[in-house]
Amino acid sequence: MMLTKIFLIVNLMFRKGVYDMAVVYATLIIKGVKKYADVPARIKEQVKQVLIDLDCPELAE
Numbered sequence: 001m002m003l004t005k006i007f008l009i010v011n012l013m014f015r016k017g018v019y020d021m022a023v024v025y026a027t028l029i030i031k032g033v034k035k036y037a038d039v040p041a042r043i044k045e046q047v048k049q050v051l052i053d054l055d056c057p058e059l060a061e
Contacts, residue, residue, distance in 0.1 A: 021043055021046075022043050022046035022049070023050055025038075025039050025043065026047050026056075029047070029051065029059050029060075030059065036051075036059060
């Protein structure tokens with residue numbers, strides 16, 4: 001039971017970290033500092049979704 005709780009907490013923390021990084025990359029892409037091609041493969045889909053949510057899907061190409 002305790003192991004399951006620890007796993008859930010770690011999983012939630014990891015997902016939040018990925019989302020936070022996706023927002024950071026999306027912000028940098030919108031500002032023109034980075035390009036979508038510069039995004040690490042591990043978080044590309046999350047960054048793409050953030051850009052779509054911000055009505056900038058053309059930047060995710």
